Amino acid sequence: MLKKTILCILTCILTIALMCTISYQWVFANNNLIKNHSFEDVEGDALRFWETWVWGEGPGGVEFTVEKDNPRSGQNCAAIYNLEERGSRYIQKVEVEPDSQYKFSAWIRTENVGEGRIGANISVVGNTIYSQDIKGTTHQWEYVELYIKTMEEVDSVELILALGGYDRLGADENLNTGKAFFDDVALEKVDSIPEGARVVVVEKDAPKSSEEDVQSGSEKRDTEGKYTWIWLLVSWSVLLSVFIYYVKTGKVKFKR
Numbered sequence: 001m002l003k004k005t006i007l008c009i010l011t012c013i014l015t016i017a018l019m020c021t022i023s024y025q026w027v028f029a030n031n032n033l034i035k036n037h038s039f040e041d042v043e044g045d046a047l048r049f050w051e052t053w054v055w056g057e058g059p060g061g062v063e064f065t066v067e068k069d070n071p072r073s074g075q076n077c078a079a080i081y082n083l084e085e086r087g088s089r090y091i092q093k094v095e096v097e098p099d100s101q102y103k104f105s106a107w108i109r110t111e112n113v114g115e116g117r118i119g120a121n122i123s124v125v126g127n128t129i130y131s132q133d134i135k136g137t138t139h140q141w142e143y144v145e146l147y148i149k150t151m152e153e154v155d156s157v158e159l160i161l162a163l164g165g166y167d168r169l170g171a172d173e174n175l176n177t178g179k180a181f182f183d184d185v186a187l188e189k190v191d192s193i194p195e196g197a198r199v200v201v202v203e204k205d206a207p208k209s210s211e212e213d214v215q216s217g218s219e220k221r222d223t224e225g226k227y228t229w230i231w232l233l234v235s236w237s238v239l240l241s242v243f244i245y246y247v248k249t250g251k252v253k254f255k256r
């Protein structure tokens with residue numbers, strides 16, 4: 001009888017844990033508009049849904065790779081290795097709604113990225129505003145974010161994960177060397193943009209940028225963490241209820 005009860009409890013716990021995991025992934029996946037945002041979907045050597053682009057003299061000089069060493073989540077992260085001075089990008093075109101606001105975020109770490117020029121950052125094609133840039137060698141993942149305002153008739157944006165800049169302070173002023181790693185990239189629709197955030201304004205056929213305040217735009221917000229917290233709370237509430245039910249109904253008894 002006791003064995004049967006224990007088996008029943010274990011089955012319940014496993015079922016609930018599975019349901020919570022699925023619902024957590026569903027909630028986060030549905031809020032994130034970016035495909036292959038954790039770089040786990042690989043076809044040959046290439047990352048599905050991501051294109052690459054390079055600015056700089058001559059062919060070569062850059063390696064775009066999928067790395068398995070120290071990803072922030074899952075098995076993989078994406079990397080850009082500028083062996084020579086380049087402005088290199090992963091790009092993904094994402095469908096958005098006009099007259100809306102979005103938060104674009106990513107986690108970045110770097111190795112030997114030149115300090116004197118633009119480091120690893122995120123931005124939007126056709127705009128000169130970019131997130132906080134990560135330089136040098138970091139020993140942990142760093143969070144960066146950028147807000148996007150879409151104007152009338154804008155139905156898509158092209159998002160950039162970059163190492164080095166392109167044509168931002170002049171032709172080749174911001175090409176850089178070193179290696180940058182990216183993981184857990186997200187684009188989420190938001191109701192409002194925090195005061196002082198970095199904002200890119202995307203207009204139909206005439207991209208334009210506005211930087212409301214560069215200084216205080218790096219407030220750390222881990223959206224994935226928010227859902228993890230909700231998931232944990234729901235899981236523990238359900239597990240506690242199940243446990244109390246079994247104790248109250250006498251199906252589980254503690255020996256004294």
Ligand SMILES: [Ca+2]
Pocket residue numbers: 038039040071072073074075076077183184
């Ligand atoms: Ca990953």
